[in-house]
Amino acid sequence: MSILEDLGVQQAPHSTLSSYLEKLLWALTGNFAKQGAVNTHSWLVPVAKHDPRRDRRTPVTNTPMFANLVPCNVIPDEILTDHPKRFRAMIVESANPVHSLADSPRMREALDALDLVVVIDVAMTETARHAHYVLPAASQFEKWEATFFNLEFPRNTFHLRAPVLDPLPGTLNEAEIYARLIRALGLVTAEDLAPLHEAETREAFAQAMLRAMSGKLAPLAPFVLYETLGPKLPNGARNAAVLWLAAQKCAMTYPDAVKRAGHADGEALFEAILNSRSGITLTLDEYADAWRYVGTDDGRIHLAIPSLLDEIRKLDTTQAWTSDEFPFVLSAGERRSFTANTILRDPAWRRRDTRGALRISPQDAEALGLQDDGTAIVTTTRGSVEAAVEINDRMQPGHVSLPNGLGLNYDNKLTGTAPNELTDSNWRDPIAGTPWHKHVPAKIERLTA
Template sequence: MTNEDVAAAAAPEDWQPTACILCECNCGIVVQLDGRKLAKIRGDKEHPASQGYTCNKALRLDHYQNNRSRLTSPMRRRPDGSYEEIDWDTAIAEIASGFKHIAQAYGGDKIFYYGGGGQGNHLGGAYSGAFLKALGSHYRSNALAQEKTGEAWVDAHLYGGHTRGEFEHAEVSVFIGKNPWMSQSFPRARTVLNDIAKDPKRSMIVIDPVITDTAKMADMHLRVRPGTDAWVLAALAAVVAQENLCDDAFLANHVTGAENVLDVLRTVDVGDYALRCGVDEELIRAAARRIGAAESVSVFEDLGIQQAPNSTLCSYLNKLLWVLTGNFAKRGAQHLHSSFGPLFRHTLDVGRTPVTGAPIVGGLIPSNVVPQEMIGDHPDRFRAMIVESSNPAHSLADSNACRDAFSSLELMVVIDVAMTETARLAHYVLPAASQYEKAESTFFNLEFPHNTFHLRHRLMEPLEGTLPEPEIWARLVRALGVVDDAELEPLRRAAAESREAFTAAFLQAVSSSPMLGKVLPYVLYETLGPTLPEGLSGAAALWGLAQKAAMTYPEAVRRAGHADGNALFDAIVSSPSGITFTVHEYEDDFALITHADRKIALDMPEMLAEIRALSDAQTHFTTPDFPIVLSAGERRAYTANDIFRDPTWRKRDADGALRVSLEDAEKLGLVHGGRARITTAAGSAEASVEISEAMLPGHASLPNGFGLDFVDSDGRAHVPGVAPNALTSSDWRDPYAGTPWHKHVPARIEPAPVPVTV
């Protein structure tokens, strides 16, 4: 056998399975290492969801793993604002003592937590609850509160869970404020889109003001004026009602309150609404008729409407389209689905924040009120904050207000891989292992009928000086001294004996000790964790979730090949490319509705009132001073989330150009490749200009993922592009869920002044 033959035979073993971490899909990939470098990357054909698919962004992941921004020591802020390195023992002791003092002096509810993991970085968040509950902290938020809480509130009213379309088999696919060609969000997105576009029996309908990559593929593009999605969606639903396109049998058998909804929709003036939203009335009617006649319809809403005016109302209206036409619980339609680790508490109970009284939907404080919950002299204001794998000083609206608020805190701790914009405001920064240096997973398990879970094994040891988040949280809980280690000894012995012995001992221990019940992830990490294969101790928390999944979906778990929770957990741990954890049948959808009658409750009085009010409601929020709608944070081919701090991964659009229409460029005197100044009520910034036929007059966009500082190999600091939230305002938000209007910012755009050289 030649050397080449030997190398070829060994090659498959060189590829290690893991996942991409740049969007919610977390596609399976396999990686070849060169030392600590991710040298080669390709799709993992063994991954049950992505099946070898990946987009171009995953191929650049070494820019995350090996970048100059990595932290390798805990950092403590000095009185002058600079930072010094300290050892782990000192950091843990001082942080635990500091939070303990805050809890004793003001109450644990004055400690605020932001995070739970970036994309695909969720196991740490599973352990944070042990530390927070031990202190009495319960207020939290994360990036989902900038996007999905309005939809989650509507979902809770309608059926009590989250739905996802089965686009792979849908006859008609509808994308609202969504460009899946670029943003992905469901398995094998581009493959599925191409299949739809090539099949003459299938149709794609896109509602978007921009001629996106997906819109170019669509059979019908409803090019709505920015911010008027509510009118086009109400008009579509009205056509369904007025032209008798409803599935009457489905409504009679599976829906309550439909008649009240239909009565309201029958009063809608479709022609007037078409004028208001700028979409031809006949195109609206044709799209509604196509939806009404289809055997199956799947719908996807995303940030284009979730971060714009009337966002919660738009979520309700888009669900009317598929509920009224009976597109639920059948192949190619919408589905409720199983969940391994729920992202939301889908409940009708909406709490209120302690200072501003803003709605807390799904257990998450609206991101736009976070600064107001900290600044001032209100006795219930937050006094301390923990940020985990998130960068709210950059990602939340009105970055200046966030910086002021975070700087006012008595104690702020950030856990992250890099010295982020948020970390530079903290009293302590704890360096985490990267996502490829520890066991990790994602809880975006959203598919039906087959749902998947992927525990990723580490590719390499943690970088020296860093720790995985589960170990960081465990050390913090130990430092609080809330658990007597002797209580854990019986569990350790049982874990070493067998899964069955551990199950019995665990149930006995937590039933007899209230504190152990509060810190369950810590208990699992300390007792079950050491018995798991090397590098997988952080997966211990998944044992509890596996038990819950097996109890919640017993038949679906068994169909997937797992006899019980222990069998499911063992399959997760032993399958580095991921597993299918539930297999549902279509009629299971009705059992997943949480209402006692297992019917969709369509009548939402608040939303029906909003539909009635549309006939007189404001359709635009621009002014003579700020005449253009700016979409702040557009996803493009070379944009990603904030974990990509090194800008050299981008092959195009290195500066994050401002996209403007041909008409606006001519009117404003802008030149392609030139510079423009963007001004809003919140701030101003300069960007390069890209003149694009994709944009409507009066509409401009800036990409996401820019405005992050980076020090290159020569020691020079760079901040490429515009940080979008230097231009957004925390006052622009949805009245029901508090989600921000990042995609609808009134702005003024003008040529940038030419620098004067002396």
């Protein structure tokens, strides 16, 4: 048995408990570390890492920071207060919280209350319109780029993509933007970097880098690599220099899996990443490796989590999540064939569902007097929006959905319906703070003339 959970259970009531029960299901039935079952895998760079020995919490609301991350739904609560430790500034890079996080009206209010907002992005997004400074970045097609969502098992892969277009005038890649800020702040001197510049071989560079990482430069390792190793990389791949450190760490963390994939060490792995235009096999895992990758001190999966077991015991299975006032369950942000994140803003690229319609079952549409291509009003506790209607027999009665990634400002016109105008930042999991986007109580009405 193999299970992969995603946004359905992760963004619905009891999301943390659902994730916990899912893991109990495959772990207690012996479906771990074997073929056809659940397996943990190697990483080039872990997307997130949680240290259970550190109980990190946000400064204002005391919310747990699992994987060292602030839950998005509490960000406004950490700003809209007179608490002395409230958030006062924000750098937003390649994200659009005003549009893409819950409760857009409250997120706009929060950003407007900050002393400083800096946005780094490829477009003038909804969030950028609330920023004090917008630093235009080159797009993924105009710079060396990669993704760290390397999820394959047992053959894990990685692909460093070369640029296919020249960057637009006035734009910079993110590495150069941060490098200019660090230079302006004077955080690193020429003397600090001299030993790295003077290294004539990669081996000498590695030794100099090791010494540098033992001092004040450790937190600025990506910048140090960008300034020293970066200019020496072929084909202008300067902003890929940070992968040298990632490759070294990967080879030290998974030495057997890296060698099975054909890389003698971290240096060889880095060279393979640079020289392969089609991607490489990063590591070649074995099923026994899954136990070594668990990440606990004793190499075991700790199934008994008292706080979650207590939550299960307290579950009220009779709780009603809808009401007479809001009888529908709205999935606010359904993934569809031609919806994506908010980078792709031109509505002309969508070949189907160009209106971003509200999908509703035939039974509910008939009861409400709704017609295909008509318009409905969707109302939640946070407000109302108008939405085009699509009658769809894949929808269950009582369930409606709006797609993600719409309601964008393009050419000074709104395209489609923004689902987070309807969501509430308080409608969230009490443990992890996860938004319940897939289960928003709503009311649907026919728009009358």
